[in-house]
Structure formats: structure tokens, C-alpha cells
Amino acid sequence: MLEVKNIKANKDAYCEALKKRNFDAKEIFDDILRLDEERRSTQVQLDEILSQSNNLSKQIGQLFKEGETEKANQLKEKTTQLKDDSKVLSQQMSEISEDLQELLYQVPNVPHDSVPAGQDEEDNVEIFKEGKVPELSKKALPHWELAKKYDLIDFELGNKITGAGFPVFKGKGARLQRALISYFLDKNTEAGYSELQVPLLVNEESGYGTGQLPDKEGQMYHVTGDDLYLIPTSEVPLTNIYRNDLLEEKKLPIQMTTYTPCFRREAGSYGAHVRGLNRLHQFDKVELVNVVKPENSYKVLDEMVEHVKGILKELKLPYRILRLCGGDLGFTSALTYDFELYSTAQERWLEISSVSNFETFQANRLKIRYKNKDKKKELVHTLNGSSLALPRVIAGLLENCQTDEGIKIPEVLVPYTGFEWIK
RNA sequence: GGAGAGAUGGCAGAGUGGUAAUGCAGCAGAUUGCUAAUCUGUCAACGCGAAAGUGUUGCCAGGGUUCGAGUCCCUGUCUCUCCGCCA
Known part of the structure; x- marks a missing residue:
């Protein structure tokens, strides 16, 4: 499996080298890089939501300790939306990662410079x-x-x-x-x-x-x-x-x-x-x-x-x-x-x-x-x-x-x- | 195959619902006049940030309950002990 960061850095050279295998990589590389972008931006959003929800949980815990049950219950309601959002995002996240993985599995190794082009x-x-x-x-x-x-x-x-x-x-x-x-x-x-x-x-x-x-x-x-x-x-x-x-x-x-x-x-x-x-x-x-x-x-x-x-x-x-x-x-x-x-x-x-x-x-x-x-x-x-x-x-x-x-x-x-x- | 117990960082080992003690080893830095001691820092994966930093995730794996799970529930895997079988 190739590394995404290498595909990013050497896209054209890799494409050229893979032609020696009669493998056209251009499209799949574009898809891989696009999915990688998506994965990262999704993670940023997801991390943000989880961070908020962790903070709320801490506050709720604190409030219960102090006996402020009513305030705690109010905060609980706020977590519902965050929970829904995080479910959606983490679902997206795992779908994107799976798709990305699948594409990466399809790309063969990049031939060394000394490998001659050829059919069989x-x-x-x-x-x-x-x-x-x-x-x-x-x-x-x-x-x-x-x-x-x-x-x-x-x-x-x-x-x-x-x-x-x-x-x-x-x-x-x-x-x-x-x-x-x-x-x-x-x-x-x-x-x-x-x-x-x-x-x-x-x-x-x-x-x-x-x-x-x-x-x-x-x-x-x-x-x-x-x-x-x-x-x-x-x-x-x-x-x-x-x-x-x-x-x-x-x-x-x-x-x-x-x-x-x-x-x-x-x-x-x-x-x-x-x-x-x-x-x-x-x-x-x-x-x-x-x-x-x-x-x-x-x-x-x-x-x-x-x-x-x-x-x-x-x-x-x-x-x-x-x-x-x-x-x-x-x-x-x-x-x-x-x-x-x-x-x-x-x-x-x-x-x-x-x-x-x-x-x-x-x-x-x-x-x-x-x-x-x-x-x-x-x-x-x-x-x-x-x-x-x-x-x-x-x-x-x-x-x-x-x-x-x-x-x-x-x-x-x-x-x-x-x-x-x-x- | 049957019965019971267990799985936590490189290793050892605590932790029964409120956000992973502690010890050892390794590594880095500081300090002290030398095979050493002491102090401080130091887990990993994926991100964000020019950087200093910082977010999320990870306690065998996968699900579930909960505002919150190492801790509770379900399924699976593996390990140990005893029994059975056996090269």
C-alpha cells in the first residue's frame, strides 16, 4: 500500500512510473487525494464536537457532585444535539476511511527506475x-x-x-x-x-x-x-x-x-x-x-x-x-x-x-x-x-x-x- | 471438549460509573569533579497550528447502556489453572 503523503508529493512521477505496469493511476490518485482532504476536514469537525461534549460531561459531573441537579439536567438536554451530530460525523468518517483504504489497496507498487516497460x-x-x-x-x-x-x-x-x-x-x-x-x-x-x-x-x-x-x-x-x-x-x-x-x-x-x-x-x-x-x-x-x-x-x-x-x-x-x-x-x-x-x-x-x-x-x-x-x-x-x-x-x-x-x-x-x- | 479465573503503557502493577495511580527500564534535558547519584520531562494513532502549543481517540476486539465506561451489559478472541484426550 502506498503512503498518501508520498502520492501527494510525487503524484506525476508516480503516474509516469506506473505506466510501465500499464496501470493508469491518474484518476484513482485524484480520488485518493480528495478523500484524504475530506477525511481531515471531517475529523476537524468531529474533534470539535467531541471536545464540546466532553466539556459538558465534566460540567454535569461537577454539578451533580454539588447537588445542583436541576442545572445538570438542563445541561443534559444540550448534549442531545451534539450526540446526534457526532454520530453522523463519525459515520461519515468511517465511510470515508474505508473508501480511502479500498482505493489504496487497488494501487500496485511504483516500479523502480530500472524496471523496463513491458506487457508480459x-x-x-x-x-x-x-x-x-x-x-x-x-x-x-x-x-x-x-x-x-x-x-x-x-x-x-x-x-x-x-x-x-x-x-x-x-x-x-x-x-x-x-x-x-x-x-x-x-x-x-x-x-x-x-x-x-x-x-x-x-x-x-x-x-x-x-x-x-x-x-x-x-x-x-x-x-x-x-x-x-x-x-x-x-x-x-x-x-x-x-x-x-x-x-x-x-x-x-x-x-x-x-x-x-x-x-x-x-x-x-x-x-x-x-x-x-x-x-x-x-x-x-x-x-x-x-x-x-x-x-x-x-x-x-x-x-x-x-x-x-x-x-x-x-x-x-x-x-x-x-x-x-x-x-x-x-x-x-x-x-x-x-x-x-x-x-x-x-x-x-x-x-x-x-x-x-x-x-x-x-x-x-x-x-x-x-x-x-x-x-x-x-x-x-x-x-x-x-x-x-x-x-x-x-x-x-x-x-x-x-x-x-x-x-x-x-x-x-x-x-x-x-x-x-x-x- | 468440560469447569473456573483473567487480559490495563516496553515491563511490573493499582484502579467497581466522574474522565488512567505508582514502581522499574529506556530516552532527553538540568545539576554535581569522574562505570554513578539526584531532579525534571518523556506512551501511541490521527488531526489543527509558522511555532510555543493544542484537539480527538486508544485500558484484548466488536457492539450496547449512560450526560459521562478501564469500571455495567452482550458477542467474539486469546492466556492461565484444573479435568478429559493426546504426538
């Missing part, structure tokens, strides 16, 4: 590429075939237990996944992140805090019996840890990492591109969240990108980094880099990580602030990134590391898996 993923800009795409033999298989051949993942079994998109990992497949989780968490804690374990179910308030609600309600599994939501990403519980907090400056930066399963309904996405591990209803992910001072956020964003690069480099997997264009940028993000792993057998790129700076957009909704040097309260910047989404890393790993003899496990993982080959 076609317009994303590749900024980095690394790792050799292996030359595979004619016999190379996509990961779902490999998973079957080596009995690593059973997709049909998941259908039986739950439904499509809930695979069962088996044997070395399960072990490989566990190894990757441990490896990622170790890399993250080495880099200074503190490891947490968080709830997989969140309440409505948390959903609003990070922006999954109200827009993306249909993407989350809703546990109606207790009115809770299964997390679509651990960003939700992690970032909500600091909801409504006023942090001390010395506490920043806060760096958190966690491993959780993620649950997404993915309604309406079926077809060839969702085969195998490409798109699941339940998948594992190791996440990074940073809560930082505004002046450091872009430096931290770069560090996160370097950190994820380091992991992929060690795994020796071919990947590229994209700077997302305005049209592909998530609603809450100011700047996002996507990491894509090349899936050799499928001959396509798979998104395995997304690293974003939300600036104050989430912090404003979540009310995460800190006291700066001048003792002024200021919103923090929040950032998050995956490190990494497990199923697609496994898909790419299986496909890229396959040989005629079997699947060769990357060296750095061997201490975690306890085996070098899947044969």
Missing part, C-alpha cells in the same frame, strides 16, 4: 547467465520419466491420497529433497540469516498484511472450520512476525530464513507446462526475508541476488537472471529479479527463485516501523526471495545431471545426500 514475460530483460547447458544424449529424459525410472517420485500415489499436484517423494528422491533443504538452510545461516520454523496456517489478518488478501483469496487454501489459510509462501508468516512493531534502529537489518511447504490452489492452470514437478499444489521452499532501513534496501537486494547466484554456482546448474518488466512485476514489488533454471530435457526455463524489494509497500500495510537517528518513526523496507523452490530445482537437477550411467549428484550435495549417484 516476453519483455523481461535477461541480465545475467551462467553455467553450461550439458549436451545430453538422445536418450535424455524429462524429470517425470527419470522420477519413474529411478523410483524417486510417485505422482499417481499422490492422486490417490489427495489429488493431482501432491506427489509422493520416495527413497533417494525424498533424501535428495531433504539434502537440498539442509544445504540451502546452511548456506543461508552462513550468510547471516537466522533460521526459524513458522506456522503453516495463518489467520486472516496476516493474509491482509502481506497482501494475499483480499485480491488473491482464490489462490490460498482456506480452512473454513477455523477460518485459517494454508500459507502459499513462508513470506506470509515471516513478514507478519513484525506486524505492528516499532523496531529499534539497532535491531536492523533483520535477516530470516525458513523452510516450509507451500500450498497453492493454482485454479485454472492445467496443461503440458504443469507436468511433473513444474507446478504443484504443495511444494517445499526455503525462503529469505529481510527487514531493513530504507537507505540500504537496494544494496541488500543486490546481496540477495549474489547469495542465490552463489548457491546455483556451487550446484553447477545452468541458470539466468531476469529483470522483470512492469507488466510481469508482482503487485507489491518495486523491483524483482527472477532466477530461471534451464531444464535441458524440456528445453525450457523454469522459475526457481524470485527476489524482490517491496520498499515500504508491505511495511505500510503491516505497520512495521523503526525509530531513525532523529527519533522519527519511519517505515522499514522489506525484501524477500526464494532460496530456492525445491521441486523445480530437483527437476532441473535430475535432467541436467543425467548420464547414461545414472544421475550424478552435484559434489556439494554429497555430504547431505550420502550418495553420489542415483542409479
Whole structure:
């Protein structure tokens, strides 16, 4: 959620920047500023009336004490009008605030200067590429075939237990996944992140805090019996840890990492591109969240990108980094880099990580602030990134590391898996 | 799941209808010849004001009664104790 005072100060610049997202903000900004004016003038009137009514109450109390019942009763009559007025005004006040809130929720984050204009993923800009795409033999298989051949993942079994998109990992497949989780968490804690374990179910308030609600309600599994939501990403519980907090400056930066399963309904996405591990209803992910001072956020964003690069480099997997264009940028993000792993057998790129700076957009909704040097309260910047989404890393790993003899496990993982080959 | 008790500022803790004591911590200022003491000020949100200031709101949340609610009534949430169940 954008801050009204910033919209006021930078209206034209924001409008221009939002065009990169193909979002026409002019009208909605006018409405927001108008409602903000209304809200303030209404508050002035309301405060005045309440002030009078408080004064009268005090007088009445005093008169009763002194036994001047008649005078007190006279004053009581005067409060009736004030009461009616204040009811009307406070009703107006809450309507205006609600309308204002609703409009603010509709405006996406203002893209960073470096974000290219564009319609969709076609317009994303590749900024980095690394790792050799292996030359595979004619016999190379996509990961779902490999998973079957080596009995690593059973997709049909998941259908039986739950439904499509809930695979069962088996044997070395399960072990490989566990190894990757441990490896990622170790890399993250080495880099200074503190490891947490968080709830997989969140309440409505948390959903609003990070922006999954109200827009993306249909993407989350809703546990109606207790009115809770299964997390679509651990960003939700992690970032909500600091909801409504006023942090001390010395506490920043806060760096958190966690491993959780993620649950997404993915309604309406079926077809060839969702085969195998490409798109699941339940998948594992190791996440990074940073809560930082505004002046450091872009430096931290770069560090996160370097950190994820380091992991992929060690795994020796071919990947590229994209700077997302305005049209592909998530609603809450100011700047996002996507990491894509090349899936050799499928001959396509798979998104395995997304690293974003939300600036104050989430912090404003979540009310995460800190006291700066001048003792002024200021919103923090929040950032998050995956490190990494497990199923697609496994898909790419299986496909890229396959040989005629079997699947060769990357060296750095061997201490975690306890085996070098899947044969 | 059943029964009972409770929820007040960063923390501790008073307050049963008249407008939130007090203590500790933190921060700021003053003062005293130094790891400290003492005194004063200092909660948050939203406004108004050029500023000094100043108004409103906030005692778990949401409603209600009242001229006036931390206090009374209704609903919900959470915590604690006991019982039941249980990895």
C-alpha cells in the first residue's frame, strides 16, 4: 500500500512510473487525494464536537457532585444535539476511511527506475547467465520419466491420497529433497540469516498484511472450520512476525530464513507446462526475508541476488537472471529479479527463485516501523526471495545431471545426500 | 471438549460509573569533579497550528447502556489453572 503523503508529493512521477505496469493511476490518485482532504476536514469537525461534549460531561459531573441537579439536567438536554451530530460525523468518517483504504489497496507498487516497460514475460530483460547447458544424449529424459525410472517420485500415489499436484517423494528422491533443504538452510545461516520454523496456517489478518488478501483469496487454501489459510509462501508468516512493531534502529537489518511447504490452489492452470514437478499444489521452499532501513534496501537486494547466484554456482546448474518488466512485476514489488533454471530435457526455463524489494509497500500495510537517528518513526523496507523452490530445482537437477550411467549428484550435495549417484 | 479465573503503557502493577495511580527500564534535558547519584520531562494513532502549543481517540476486539465506561451489559478472541484426550 502506498503512503498518501508520498502520492501527494510525487503524484506525476508516480503516474509516469506506473505506466510501465500499464496501470493508469491518474484518476484513482485524484480520488485518493480528495478523500484524504475530506477525511481531515471531517475529523476537524468531529474533534470539535467531541471536545464540546466532553466539556459538558465534566460540567454535569461537577454539578451533580454539588447537588445542583436541576442545572445538570438542563445541561443534559444540550448534549442531545451534539450526540446526534457526532454520530453522523463519525459515520461519515468511517465511510470515508474505508473508501480511502479500498482505493489504496487497488494501487500496485511504483516500479523502480530500472524496471523496463513491458506487457508480459516476453519483455523481461535477461541480465545475467551462467553455467553450461550439458549436451545430453538422445536418450535424455524429462524429470517425470527419470522420477519413474529411478523410483524417486510417485505422482499417481499422490492422486490417490489427495489429488493431482501432491506427489509422493520416495527413497533417494525424498533424501535428495531433504539434502537440498539442509544445504540451502546452511548456506543461508552462513550468510547471516537466522533460521526459524513458522506456522503453516495463518489467520486472516496476516493474509491482509502481506497482501494475499483480499485480491488473491482464490489462490490460498482456506480452512473454513477455523477460518485459517494454508500459507502459499513462508513470506506470509515471516513478514507478519513484525506486524505492528516499532523496531529499534539497532535491531536492523533483520535477516530470516525458513523452510516450509507451500500450498497453492493454482485454479485454472492445467496443461503440458504443469507436468511433473513444474507446478504443484504443495511444494517445499526455503525462503529469505529481510527487514531493513530504507537507505540500504537496494544494496541488500543486490546481496540477495549474489547469495542465490552463489548457491546455483556451487550446484553447477545452468541458470539466468531476469529483470522483470512492469507488466510481469508482482503487485507489491518495486523491483524483482527472477532466477530461471534451464531444464535441458524440456528445453525450457523454469522459475526457481524470485527476489524482490517491496520498499515500504508491505511495511505500510503491516505497520512495521523503526525509530531513525532523529527519533522519527519511519517505515522499514522489506525484501524477500526464494532460496530456492525445491521441486523445480530437483527437476532441473535430475535432467541436467543425467548420464547414461545414472544421475550424478552435484559434489556439494554429497555430504547431505550420502550418495553420489542415483542409479 | 468440560469447569473456573483473567487480559490495563516496553515491563511490573493499582484502579467497581466522574474522565488512567505508582514502581522499574529506556530516552532527553538540568545539576554535581569522574562505570554513578539526584531532579525534571518523556506512551501511541490521527488531526489543527509558522511555532510555543493544542484537539480527538486508544485500558484484548466488536457492539450496547449512560450526560459521562478501564469500571455495567452482550458477542467474539486469546492466556492461565484444573479435568478429559493426546504426538
